[in-house]
Amino acid sequence: MAQIFPKWWNQTPGLALFGTVVGGGVATFGLYWYGSPWHTDVGYKPKQPIEYSHKLHAGDLAIDCRYCHAYVERGPHAGVPSTQTCMNCHSQVKKDSPKLPPLYESWKTGKSLEWVRIHKTPDFAYFNHSAHMGVGVGENRAAIGCETCHGRIDTMEVVAQNQPLSMAWCLDCHSDPAPNLRPVEAITAMGWKADLTWSEKARHIATTLNPPGSLSAAAKRGPNGELLTYATAGCSGCHR
Ligand code: HEC
Ligand code: HEC
Ligand code: HEC
Numbered sequence: 001m002a003q004i005f006p007k008w009w010n011q012t013p014g015l016a017l018f019g020t021v022v023g024g025g026v027a028t029f030g031l032y033w034y035g036s037p038w039h040t041d042v043g044y045k046p047k048q049p050i051e052y053s054h055k056l057h058a059g060d061l062a063i064d065c066r067y068c069h070a071y072v073e074r075g076p077h078a079g080v081p082s083t084q085t086c087m088n089c090h091s092q093v094k095k096d097s098p099k100l101p102p103l104y105e106s107w108k109t110g111k112s113l114e115w116v117r118i119h120k121t122p123d124f125a126y127f128n129h130s131a132h133m134g135v136g137v138g139e140n141r142a143a144i145g146c147e148t149c150h151g152r153i154d155t156m157e158v159v160a161q162n163q164p165l166s167m168a169w170c171l172d173c174h175s176d177p178a179p180n181l182r183p184v185e186a187i188t189a190m191g192w193k194a195d196l197t198w199s200e201k202a203r204h205i206a207t208t209l210n211p212p213g214s215l216s217a218a219a220k221r222g223p224n225g226e227l228l229t230y231a232t233a234g235c236s237g238c239h240r
């Protein structure tokens, strides 16, 4: 992983210094923050080697996301399923489907299907699924649902990117995670909504969390909620 942020970065006292060092000043950061020209590919929807439908499998058949994305709670990457996982059913189901020959070909040759990657953060930004699948401790345990970052996958015939995955997007949630928290049992639920009791609990849980770049780390807001200073201490959480 490219280390573009040196160790001293962690000790940087404030945004002002960041501005001086980079040379462009605060305006530069404003551009990163609001303009975020990198990877704004909401809607990206490449053609896949098989016409695999989430609407059918995750929606109609209600197969849990983790049956196929098995690493999502254990590591940085959710992972895509192996041919074997599909074959658990398709060695029997729909054997004569005109859509499935590439699957059987992959099974026969042992060559993996080349699923086209859709969601991708650049190498210099660290993302970890498992860190979002269970946050807080004990009584104050909660999670971020797949739906919050990927949309209603259970209704998509073809998966499309649903959120910008920009730095501003990460930080919007990190500075106020409460509205996006849900019970751990509801990680993969689609269409889940908080009731009043949960919303209050989530407000409390959020005060126990400290995601990188969160306002609790050091940033301050003005009277209208505008960002005055930003916590540089949080940069190294995502730029390691
Ligand atoms: C039966 C297996 C299966 C199930 C169940 C399943 N998926 Fe997938 N998923 C796949 C496969 C195969 C791909 C790669 C092809 C594609 O993008 O459609 C994929 C791709 C994805 C992607 C895009 C990955 C990328 O490249 O960025 C997301 C996001 C995703 N799944 C989320 C979910 C969620 C959320 C659920 C549960 C609601 C779910 N999946 C259920 C098999 C599955
Ligand atoms: C838990 C069982 C199960 C798993 C796992 C599973 N499928 Fe399916 N799949 C089904 C069922 C059931 C159908 C629908 C059969 C029907 O329409 O009657 C289906 C239908 C399909 C179809 C549509 C076939 C057609 O002709 O309409 C495709 C394509 C497909 N699956 C691909 C995949 C791929 C690729 C994987 C692995 C990523 C996978 N499936 C994993 C059960 C499964
Ligand atoms: C906090 C936001 C967030 C949540 C919650 C989330 N994802 Fe992701 N997901 C991302 C981001 C960001 C990427 C791109 C990551 C990268 O490039 O390393 C991604 C990539 C993926 C990918 C493709 C690359 C990989 O990691 O294998 C799959 C599949 C996926 N997510 C499935 C899921 C499933 C299933 C869930 C719920 C169990 C889920 N995600 C929950 C943000 C999220």
Ligand code: HEC
Pocket (backbone or CB within 6 Å): 121, 125, 126, 127, 128, 131, 132, 134, 135, 136, 144, 148, 149, 165, 166, 169, 170, 171, 173, 174, 177, 180, 208, 209, 210, 211, 212, 237, 238
């Ligand atoms: C919808 C809300 C949400 C979004 C979007 C989100 N996060 Fe988070 N993230 C959280 C919460 C809540 C935590 C706090 C975890 C804790 O305190 O245990 C967290 C924690 C983290 C951590 C700390 C993990 C650790 O090992 O300590 C990293 C790194 C991180 N997020 C990176 C990202 C990146 C990069 C993105 C954007 C691509 C992103 N997050 C998007 C809610 C979110």
Ligand code: HEC
Pocket (backbone or CB within 6 Å): 018, 032, 036, 037, 038, 039, 040, 121, 122, 125, 165, 166, 167, 170, 171, 174, 212, 213, 230, 231, 232, 234, 235, 236, 237, 238, 239
């Ligand atoms: C919550 C995680 C997170 C935190 C905290 C964070 N960033 Fe980022 N940053 C990202 C992600 C994700 C991207 C990539 C955005 C994209 O692909 O559009 C990014 C991109 C950038 C870029 C653009 C690099 C380039 O040339 O493309 C710069 C510069 C940057 N961040 C600086 C900072 C600074 C300075 C801080 C501290 C004030 C910071 N980041 C804190 C997640 C984070």
